[in-house]
Amino acid sequence: MTLEMLFDMALVGAVVVAAAYAINAPVLIAGVFVYIVFGVLLSLVWVRLGAPDLAIAEAAIGAGITGAIVLDAARQMGMERRRNPRLRRWPGWLSWAATAAVGVIFAGVFLTVSEGRGxxxxxxxxxxxxxxxxxxxxxxxxxxxxxxxxxxxxxxxxxxxxxxxxxxxxxxxxxxxxxxxxxxxxxxxxxxxxxxxxxxxxxxxxxxxxxxxxxxxxxxxxxxxxxxxxxxxxxxxxxxxxxxxxxxxxxxxxxxxxxxxxxxxxxxxxxxxxxxxxxxxxxxxxxxxxxxxxxxxxxxxxxxxxxxxxxxxxx
Amino acid sequence: MVAAILLPMGAACVAILVRGYAARIALVTALLTAAVSVVTAIAVVRNGPLEYAMGGWRAPLGITLRVDGLSSLMLLLSASVAVPVFVYAAAHYARARSDERQGADFWPLALLLWGGLNGVFLSGDVFNQYVAVELTSLAAVALVTLGEGDAALSAALRYLLSTFAASMFYLLGVGHLYAVAGTLDIPSLAGTLEAEAASYSAAALITVALLFKSALFPLHFWLPRAHSAAPSQVSALLSSLVVTSAAYLFLRLWTTVFVSVAVPVVGQIIGGLGACAIVWGSLQALRQQRLKVMIAYSTVAQMGYLFLVVPLVTSALSTPGGGALWGETAWSGGVYHAIAHALAKAALFLSAGVIVGAIGTDKIVGISGIARQLPVATYAFGIASMSLIGLPPSGGFVAKWMLLTAAFKSGQWWWAIAIAAGGLLTAGYVFLVLGQGLSQASSDRDVELKSTSKAIEYSAFALAVAALALGVRVAEPLALLRVGLPIEMP
Incomplete structure (x- = not known):
């Protein structure tokens, strides 16, 4: 296992953790901040995939402007201290389970077509x-x-x-x-x-x-x-x-x-x-x-x- | 044919810059675009399907626009709906000074919506279709927000979240298609898709996305509120063209790209959902107290008919000789239904707009005696209802006849029950309205009408007559539809 592969795996893990935390943060405003971090991590993923154009766009629009808009909206709705109501109710767990299952299925599907075609x-x-x-x-x-x-x-x-x-x-x-x-x-x-x-x-x-x-x-x-x-x-x-x-x-x-x-x-x-x-x-x-x-x-x-x-x- | 996209798009730009002349620009554009659609149809009948390589790059490197009989009919449909709706809107905004600002916002968005729809109908590339659908969806959401009050805003927000969730599914599906085939061009995809995991996941994702966008039961929950809260001219565009464009894409992709991975069981399930939609949507429509909500639920029911085509066509494709026996009839019946419904539904929403605008409420009990005061609008409502029920001679009758024939010939007689039940239920809810409208106005209440204009009433009437005319002249549209038939019948 090379060093690059270790880095990639850590990056992918961080992306998934950041996404999960952004949705599930106990305090909503914390979720917004982690969402911005998620955007930055995603732009690093694009760099690793050799798509610098996308990386710049993701950092500027996905993390930057979108982050500013969501943060501003959260502030206006008084979310600084509001707790996430969705936590620990069964529909929440069900949707997590469904999301995880779909994620595993798609990952499996992508492994079957790993090489570029055409x-x-x-x-x-x-x-x-x-x-x-x-x-x-x-x-x-x-x-x-x-x-x-x-x-x-x-x-x-x-x-x-x-x-x-x-x-x-x-x-x-x-x-x-x-x-x-x-x-x-x-x-x-x-x-x-x-x-x-x-x-x-x-x-x-x-x-x-x-x-x-x-x-x-x-x-x-x-x-x-x-x-x-x-x-x-x-x-x-x-x-x-x-x-x-x-x-x-x-x-x-x-x-x-x-x-x-x-x-x-x-x-x-x-x-x-x-x-x-x-x-x-x-x-x-x-x-x-x-x-x-x-x-x-x-x-x-x-x-x-x-x-x-x-x-x-x-x- | 490219002009059918460029004209509305270019006109939208001009309408934004000189908002004062927007209505006039839109009307001229509507007539020109309609002329382009007619010329395209004539060219398709004479020379067969046409192609246009955007940027001079042929597929797979570039995007190729394609127009066959089906696309050409859809172009004609969008023009036939847009012209009367634009006349209605122009007359409405010219009279209702209070809505002046709404008018300034309406025209650019409506023109962009039309351009996007024609983009969907002409596109021969799955990613390009996604972009066109995205443009259409966002314009549709923005148009819903023009409705009155918080109800329109919350309906628009629900619509936005639903339709963009569907867009993400679609995009993910396109990603899977590209991964598996290395191309985005529809004819190339149709030949290369093999039975492997990613082909099935692509088909599943895109199918779910399009069922969402065409509001097939039980994914219809966003539609009734969005379509009833919008201004009537917007409701007419959404309920007739926007949902139909998603159903068009569904039929197009299922009969080309996904033929090799279409499982008969899935076809039966989708047909079953269509039957549920017919019954559920009609029952809900019967229960409604408000005119526009009732018409919106009727859209849920009528979209169900389109998806009865799926089990019939997929079974025809897997049966030797099935295509000639019932496949083509089912296919033509489905498309005919889409067109007849779109025209009738636009007529219903516009005449509802006339009535609601005149009496100031959309409660069905409030419209008693309206037939004497607004005879043209009531007549338009009646004729459009005739096509919706499927009474001869109307487009709706021809469509249901073809669907029934195909159901019996394929041996899948159970779909005929849904078709017949839907017709009866439809008769139930439209006669509730018509009966109320034709009754004597109650004497204890003076119905004081706000004035309306001839152009407004007759634009609804023209649409209703068009739905009727489809039942009289059947041969021409069917001949056009047969050009470049996407289903290859074994």
């Missing part, structure tokens, strides 16, 4: 020169299966529209936390914000060559927006409703427009001519990154109960 990975490699980018993941997401990704961006748009539809009439979707952030927090933000924007730009540009891309860049930008929202300076409050809508829709619309430009150049929808593929993909990714960032920060900024929005409160 030749798709080789084909993805073979056609890369015709795509115009070097990163296989970006090639799959934006070229081979660009149509899927366009729909996924559409899912994000629907989520944002759903959140906007939920707010009370005349209510701004941007909550303002009313507290006096310590000067050091403001100072730290002043340093983190430009760095974060630079980081997002790097991830976006890097996406054509190595791990990175629109979703990761958008998540980093959204993290900055969450930070500023917590400090009482929500960026989303700075733009008009109309501009906000435009920023939300630009990823989906721009993706479609570039796809249609490909049609006017004589190809199928989303068929970028090899000479133009790299810049076209970058145009799509930039717009998608903006929409991802605005959507995620809207999800956080708008996440107040109707009464809570005016009161604010200490985060």
């Amino acid at each position: 030749d798709l990975p080789q084909r993805v490699q073979a056609e890369l020169p015709r795509v115009g980018v070097e990163n296989e993941v970006t090639a799959v997401l934006l070229s081979y299966r660009g149509y899927d990704t366009w729909f996924e961006v559409g899912v994000l748009l629907v989520a944002a529209l759903g959140v906007l539809a939920l707010r009370a009439p005349g209510e701004s979707p941007a909550r303002r936390f009313r507290w006096d952030p310590p000067a050091v927090a403001d100072g730290a933000a002043d340093m983190l914000v430009p760095g974060g924007i630079l980081m997002a730009g790097y991830l976006l540009w890097q996406g054509s060559r190595g791990p990175g891309g629109a979703f990761q860049a958008g998540a980093v930008l959204a993290a900055i927006a969450v930070l500023l929202t917590l400090l009482g300076r929500p960026p989303i409050a700075r733009v008009s409703d109309r501009a906000r809508d435009a920023l939300l829709v630009v990823g989906f619309a721009d993706f479609l427009l570039v796809g249609l430009v490909a049609v006017t150049l004589g190809g199928a929808l989303f068929e970028y001519p090899p000479a133009w593929a790299a810049p076209m993909i970058l145009v799509i990714e930039s717009a998608v990154a903006v929409s991802v960032a605005v959507t995620l920060s809207l999800l956080f900024a708008a996440g107040g109960a109707a009464g809570d929005a005016s009161e604010g409160g200490v985060p």
Whole structure:
């Protein structure tokens, strides 16, 4: 047994324990914290599986933004001290037993198909020169299966529209936390914000060559927006409703427009001519990154109960 | 055919940017998309099934869209429902100033929903279907929240949790499929799936997910509240198209990808659940005091009919000559039922919307005497009910006739009992409403109606007539359905 295998087994064990504890924590807020840890552990799993793109996305979105949203929701519902009511009742044990059984069955099933089948990975490699980018993941997401990704961006748009539809009439979707952030927090933000924007730009540009891309860049930008929202300076409050809508829709619309430009150049929808593929993909990714960032920060900024929005409160 | 997806999606973007013109944009888009659907159907009849390789990458590397007779009929169905519903919604929002903001939220979501549905119908790739279903489901949940009050919000939350639990099952199943076959393309999958553990787990996961999303008994618990709490124009879209899209996927995958692993016993169990759905949903509908909840339970019952197809078709596929004898009849009957039900159900929800909007309550006892004041809406309700019961001449009659024929020819006569019982029970609950509506208004109470508009009433009427017309012109839809029949009959 090698050292790597030991590490992997410890990691998998930790993931399962963290997941179980997140559901079963005696105090609910502790479950939320462990859920964030679970996200970080999961991103390590992606690293071990050789999927750094997923690892970055998991850490930024799965652990980061989602964690912030769930934590905020738990705080608003006064869950800091509330105990988990589900513990020690028979439906709970039954569902644990059922989950464990299903887990064992799936593990058994996966052992029967342990080796990769089909030749798709080789084909993805073979056609890369015709795509115009070097990163296989970006090639799959934006070229081979660009149509899927366009729909996924559409899912994000629907989520944002759903959140906007939920707010009370005349209510701004941007909550303002009313507290006096310590000067050091403001100072730290002043340093983190430009760095974060630079980081997002790097991830976006890097996406054509190595791990990175629109979703990761958008998540980093959204993290900055969450930070500023917590400090009482929500960026989303700075733009008009109309501009906000435009920023939300630009990823989906721009993706479609570039796809249609490909049609006017004589190809199928989303068929970028090899000479133009790299810049076209970058145009799509930039717009998608903006929409991802605005959507995620809207999800956080708008996440107040109707009464809570005016009161604010200490985060 | 790609335009059937791009038009609603593109229009949604524009409708978000210029919310003031959203209704006009949506109506123009609806007509254009309907025209595209018709042109696609004509092309399919003339040239056979069509394909389109997205991004110029052919499957398995890329995603291939495919349209055969079934997909083409579904495109026509979504257009036939969406056009009248959009007319209804436009007229409603133009009159009800208080709902102005709801209208601004409705149009982009409804257009994205339509685009997503057409994406489901055209997709030839299991992962792409997942993404399209996800888009559709989320848009449907967001549309439910437009309903009034906390009831709509709690119904939407239940709907969200149920439908996304199902989505996770589906995604896990797709993962198993890819692990076992190394491709996501449906025709390639259909040829390669062998009888091994992961094939069965994939089939089980995807089957459960789609039964959840098409609200087959006993996985229907989320539907009645969600579909009744939504605004009527939304209820019409959800109850006619969204659940049908899940059932479409189920039939599509069971007759292609999962043919080699479909066990006859499972087919019988699913058929049994369908029969339970018919009886249980109809009995619940009979018990309801509220009009929209009653119509929603009727959807639970009517979805049951679709799943009677499963035991009939799986048995036909494993019997030499069974396909020609009853398989194709069962298949056509099921699809015909889906279409007839979708049109009739949209008509019911829209006419219920007219009635509820006019009298201000959806209590069934409150609608007495409504026939004299809202004759068109009541008439639409009556015609749509006719198709729902299965009286000739209507689409519902033709569908049930084909299902009955197939049940007897296959020797599985027990399904005929469920079909007949369902018809009687359906007659029971719709006549409760119609009887109340046709009765004299009680004299001690003045029924004061809020005004309604012609466009609103006639949009419901048009849908009901469409359900009826399916019973008159049968040959054309059936001929279209036969193009590229997915079941290969032995």
